Amino acid sequence: MADVKTGPNPLFLREEELRQAMELLFFAYRDFTAVPDKILSKYGFGRAHRRVIYFVERYPGITVSELLGILQITKQSLSRVLSQLVREGFIVQHPGERDRRQRRLELTEKGRALEHELSENQRQLIARAYREAGAEAVEGFRQVMLGIMEEPDRQRFERREGQRSGGRR
Amino acid sequence: MADVKTGPNPLFLREEELRQAMELLFFAYRDFTAVPDKILSKYGFGRAHRRVIYFVERYPGITVSELLGILQITKQSLSRVLSQLVREGFIVQHPGERDRRQRRLELTEKGRALEHELSENQRQLIARAYREAGAEAVEGFRQVMLGIMEEPDRQRFERREGQRSGGRR
DNA sequence: TTTTTACGTCAGCCATGTTGACGTATATCG
DNA sequence: CGATATACGTCAACATGGCTGACGTAAAAA
DSSP: OOOOOOOSOHHHHHHHHHHHHHHHHHHHHHHHHHHHHHHHHHHTOOHHHHHHHHHHHHSTTBOHHHHHHHHTOOHHHHHHHHHHHHHTTSEEEEEOSSOTTOEEEEEOHHHHHHHHHHHHHHHHHHHHHHHHHOHHHHHHHHHHHHHHSOHHHHGGGOSSSSOOOOOOO | OOOOOOOSOHHHHHHHHHHHHHHHHHHHHHHHHHHHHHHHHHHTOOHHHHHHHHHHHHSTTBOHHHHHHHHTOOHHHHHHHHHHHHHTTSEEEEEOSSOTTOEEEEEOHHHHHHHHHHHHHHHHHHHHHHHHHOHHHHHHHHHHHHHHSOHHHHGGGOSSSSOOOOOOO
């Protein structure tokens, strides 16, 4: 294959560096999602289901609109997978206490089991990468990834950067 | 929304750390691809076209099977977008010199222009993130991302790690 | 000369995103 | 209290981009 070019010119190096970052994102994401994708197909589910399950386990009691805000898809798209997950007993909904229009989402036991099965490989990938790279590299990784993200969701990761704001979105 | 939990338990912290990494990947990737997606729709293209254009500019003269190996999709899926790009004059094919069965791919001027338009925002995102995080963090980012990737494609990034072994890790 | 390889194409299926229109229950505002 | 806004749901139609399976052609390799 045509080789990855490398050169002494600092301007070029910078360009090369940026390109590399794009590819790192592409390859890491591709490999990161490959295994869960296979597991999901056993259940007749897809990536969309995985994301819903993930965020419901992450934020138990999350509302539909909050989930929409995270996934940034339309409610019709979400509805398709969510209602499937509810119908098949992976997720339960119950009305919000203060606002009974809301449907707060939670995983059932079955849902948690699936979530765990899906996360296992990813956990291992990350754990291995973290272990091999070391604590300092991990902090660098965090910083760069946060830098790539757009503002609104960065707050989700505030903490340990040194404050407590629990911001809305 | 249910808050991101945080606690003193080291075992829990580790779990929390792994979860965060998954989310960083999700959010960074989501935001990283958002702008190009919009540009593409102006041309009637999608993410698949973007990836092809990207890797053809990255590895000019790349063959179809090499591209398939990178993208990890079927030739039928690739064919759909590739032939469209060729038909509309973004990519040209010419037979390989040593092996005339191959079709080596290259961007046309038009293709390069589109590639540049698509990369611009991403370049800026990365450049900003790199600048704000600093050189050390960037190196950490690289290491962790490489650790998440599976073996075969890591070699693509060897260089500057300071040796030539194809080693494990 | 036969077999394998590189690439292409047709046809059909599935998952997941989109828009637009419309409906219901509850909360909130004037 | 009545009007309006909000949270959520649903139906229908469409596009993209994966997939499998079957079949074809030209060139390389055995």
